[in-house]
Amino acid sequence: MALVEINSYVVHWDVDGHFGNIQLNLANNVGYGIGGQTPEEMRMLVDLLRNEKPIRFDTVRRSLHLGFEPVGEAE
Secondary structure (H helix, E strand, O other), rough: OOEEEEEEEEEEEEOOOOEEEEEEEEEOOOOOEEEOHHHHHHHHHHHHHHHHHOOEEOOOOOOEEEEEOOOOOOO
């Protein structure tokens, strides 16, 4: 597993095709694209990217990872 913190992201939604793509810019100066999301997946991913910190990307498994949060934080 190679976890790298996400510095920034760009979201693209294809209105005609009804699918989305997200470009992640990682702390190691590498970019990764996550493509083909449904509206529900896009909503969830953008919500995580917008509201959670730190958030990391596993460059091997191509998955997002969030840090531990306290129980009952009421976010």
